[in-house]
Amino acid sequence: MTESYTLRVNGVVRDVRDAWVGESLLYVLRERLGLPSVKSGCEQGECGSCSVLVSGALVCSCLVLAASVSEQEIVTPEGLQSDERGALTTVQRAFVDEGAVQCGFCTPGLVMAVHELLARDDAPDDLAIREAISGNLCRCTGYGRVFAAIRRAVADRDADSGVDT
């Protein structure tokens, strides 16, 4: 069964034409709308590589039917930027500067999770940080540099008086 519908992604309304209705949001974002920052790591909602925001909520896009979120605002890693020229966000900058990136496959999903954390908690403690990203598996870093990046993002946001997340 195919259907046509629209998705509102990163502030832009996108047409999805004649798509099989069983397609996940992950598949449609990656393969139909050309947004490969959303990574497919397990398709079971375990690894968090496909994390996106749907109406501000952090979800694994592999577990969401694309056609079911046609009315909602979707943000992917492509939609994260701190200004119109596309500068890195404080979180992205901190990941780069603290060496939190190795193979980088989990990175976009992790960055989404950290943005979601800092949107609701501007001073997370160590356990809150661990809990917030415990749904994002990383196999390269052992998370040490990721924790450092998050702590730095929190500090830098304070310094920038929270201009962006």
Next chain:
Amino acid sequence: MSVVTRRSPGRVGESVTRPDAVPKVRGEFAFAGDLWADRMLWGQTLRSPHPSARIRGIEVAAALAIPGVAAVLTGADLPGRNRYGLEHRDQPVFADDVVRYAGEPIAVVAADHPETARRACAAIVVAYDVLEPLTDPAVAAEAAPLHPDGNVFRELIIRRGDLSARGPIVVEGTYEIGMQDQAFMGPEAGLAIPADDGGVDLIVSTQWLHNDREQVAECLGLPEEMVRITLGGVGGAFGAREDVSLHIHSCLLALHTGRPVKMVYSRRESFLGHVHRHPARIWMRHSADADGTLVSFETRIVLDGGAYRSSSYHVTANAACFAAGPYRVPNALVEAFGVRTNNPPCGAMRGFGAVQVAFAHEAQMDRVAEACGVDPVELRLHNALAPGDELLTGQRITGTLPVADVIRACAAVPLPPPRVDDVLARPGGAGRTSDDVDVHRGVGFAVGFKNLMYAEGYDDFSTARCSLTDGVATVTCAAAEVGQGFVTLVQQFARTILGVDDVVVAPADTSIGSAGSTSASRQTMMSGGAVEQACRAVRVQLLARVAHEHLESPVELDIVDGRVRSRDGTIDLPVVDLFPGETFEATEEFHHRATTPLDADGQGDAHVSFACAAHRAVVDVDPELGLVRVVHLATAQDVGKVLNPVQVVGQVEGGIAQGVGLAVMEELVLERGVVRNPSFTDYLIPTALDAPDVDMTLIEEPEPGAPFGAKGVGEPPTISSTPAVVAAIRSVTGRPLDRVPVRPHDITGL
């Protein structure tokens, strides 16, 4: 750990940001699975559900009849040889008459949508005569052969010293290591594009492009130059991408359909479609003098290689050569076997044979210490290997190996503060939480070492090209960047040697000579060595040209802070302004010093270089519920020379997390040869709540013959972290815990 990074172009020794970091945080970095081509088809593999069977027939008509299906291919459609293999071609590209493991490929499909391809695979009818699988490695050697090559991949005996010598203290034990998976985050992926010349271009996530090319070409019946391989973005590797996975299948489909074919494994297929760490059963007996001096060492090691050889031959050698750990052992008998079963094939994983034996020898060292009444750290120091000593193989250590230094430095790291209760931080976390009063803290210590580079007489090499034009250096090397940060080192080397800021790292592909595999902690030395040589050759050309222009002797010239300067100061020119439009270029091959094979007694100068590390684990344990939380890992590691501090820290922390995973949670569970947990729901790897805090000391003793004195740093963190964690749990429970991963019932004894 706290590390200060540097954004601006950085040189050797600085924490330079990796060149792909910005595209990766934006999600713009193209992994192999992100590629797309016009008219592209999706490939899918049909795999055997049975670990042992005869194939009576394969019926593909129903699959081909599904709208959108472009091809359904089996071994009968393969133009070349239906055998491949990393070191020895014993593995069918498609099972022909016999299935030897559950997950073995039977057929492949190309279709216009991945779901169509999946349904087509389901519509293929395979008639199997299901056979009883051979799954017990202990009986494999004597069992009927599963393959024309027999059931023993390698039997390696090492005899050293007086085999009848015994000390008064004797301890023995038998240890088991479960099957660990590399579980990288980016599943296998590739895009094969048919070329006008009848050949094929493959962009793929891999560890060794040139070895892949040989195998693809053989199986497709093409000359090697008609198979061109480019490295696609790699989402982690850890050994699992050394073997061919979808390479041949995707190229075959592309050539057959005349259309680009993309294959991306699901997580389930990834677990079934790559090799794993060898499970092992290891018996060891140590004897020592009353003061703890080791007198004799005996071991029998059985590694389950599964259905095909992959790298079992050399994993067996590594397990044997490093079986005693980094200790002086004057008298030893080692018997190591790598055997074939109907279990999934096993091969390379970070640590490569040294991980399995380290779990056993470190448990043994603790028992020797206890039997002698010696502190476990002191016992290790007392027996520590040092340069000038001989290994079990009789090889004298001529490079650096600061075993005693790593032991002392690790033991000197301050312990973490006492536990402060928080429900989320208790063993088991919030879901299956322990009671505060039941939680006890244990501490364990372990040391490990292994070889760096390939071994046993293999003349390994890497190739690199450096070209300098208008102050921009371009470095080309086929070394696979899999996340470890080799591309950063390339830029650091070129900047340091040539005095330029702008260094382009060209794509890795087969248009240049081989760089060898990203494995065995070898790329820093091998491809780093090739890049260093190529850059130095260009530097010589450049300085000769300047000298020629200025009628100077080249030996009077140097590059300092980006400027060519003469000793007397008469020449002082910025490199970027020299000889506009002219290109200086050199291609170099780096070979390490020669090694020799092992003889009939397992003796020989088989290894190039070694690295060691020590780990001290602090673990909170609930002995009643059998739950643990790994709180803290202290480590000291022998790194030769730090080229990029933040990258070394990242390798060490990441390697420790994998060692912790093997200690307490990671195991592919087999039932009659079938993997029961091929998913991230059931195969658990450490999350951010499971990962310990890490404090480390890096021991710098430059390694002779290595670029800038640096050793590869990827593997040592995974070797002794596992036994350290288990020792900490043992210290609380008092139970033997002779198997990893440690399960709750091992701790409770129920």
